[in-house]
Amino acid sequence: MHGCSRLFPFDNGAAPNNGIEVVEQMNAGLMESGFIQQADTIEELAEKLGLPADALVATVERNNENYDNQEDPDFNKEPFRLSPVRKAPFYGIRNTGMLLATIDGININSSMQALREDGTPIEGLYVTGNDSGAFFSGTYPNLVTGLACGRTMTFGRMVAKQLAAQ
Ligand SMILES: Cc1cc2nc3c(=O)[nH]c(=O)nc-3n(C[C@H](O)[C@H](O)[C@H](O)COP(=O)(O)OP(=O)(O)OC[C@H]3O[C@@H](n4cnc5c(N)ncnc54)[C@H](O)[C@@H]3O)c2cc1C
Incomplete structure (x- = not known):
C-alpha cells in the first residue's frame, strides 16, 4: 500500500486506485535507495x-x-x-504510524459548531477535518478517493464563508 492506494479490484468490480505495476515501479526505486x-x-x-x-x-x-x-x-x-x-x-x-483520519472526535452540527455532551452548540467554536467527529465512524470508503481531504477543505471553507458573512 502507498497512501490510500488499493491494488486489487473492489468487490463490485471497480478498478483499483493504483495498478500493481505502478507499485512495483515505486518499490524498485525504494529498493535501490x-x-x-x-x-x-x-x-x-x-x-x-x-x-x-x-x-x-x-x-x-x-x-x-x-x-x-x-x-x-x-x-x-x-x-x-x-x-x-x-x-x-x-x-x-523502517516506518512509523501517521494519523490517516479519525473515527471519533468532537461532535459538530451542520454549521460545524462544536457540541456539548447535551448536544447544544458552543458559541464561537468551530471544528473541521480530523478533529471533527464521527465522519468515518461507520466506514472509510476508499472508492471515494479524496474524501478525507475533500471534506476537510470543504467544511473549513464553509466555516470561513459563514464567519465572513457575519
Ligand atoms: C498516508 C496518508 C494518506 C492519505 N491519503 C489520503 C487520500 O488519498 N485522500 C484523502 O482525501 N485523504 C487522505 N489522507 C487523509 C487526509 O490527509 C487527512 O484526513 C487530512 O489531511 C486531515 O486534515 P486536517 O486539516 O484535519 O488535519 P491535518 O492535515 O493533520 O492538519 C493539522 C495541522 O495542524 C497543525 N498543528 C498541530 N498542532 C498544532 C498546534 N498546537 N499549533 C498549530 N498548529 C498545529 C499540524 O502541523 C497540521 O498542519 C491521507 C492521510 C495519510 C496520513
Missing part, C-alpha cells in the same frame, strides 16, 4: 534494518502464532486480515 531491505532470514533482515534481531524474530513468531490460531488478541484484527510471514525472501522497511 535502500528504503526497502530484502533478506533470506528474519535475523538478517533485522540487521539490515538496524533492529534488535531477537525482538523482530519474537514479533514474527507471535504474528504467525496468531495466524495459525486465526485469532489476534494483540491488535484485534479480523481473521481474514491475518497472514503468515514464513517464506523467504523477507522484505522490511
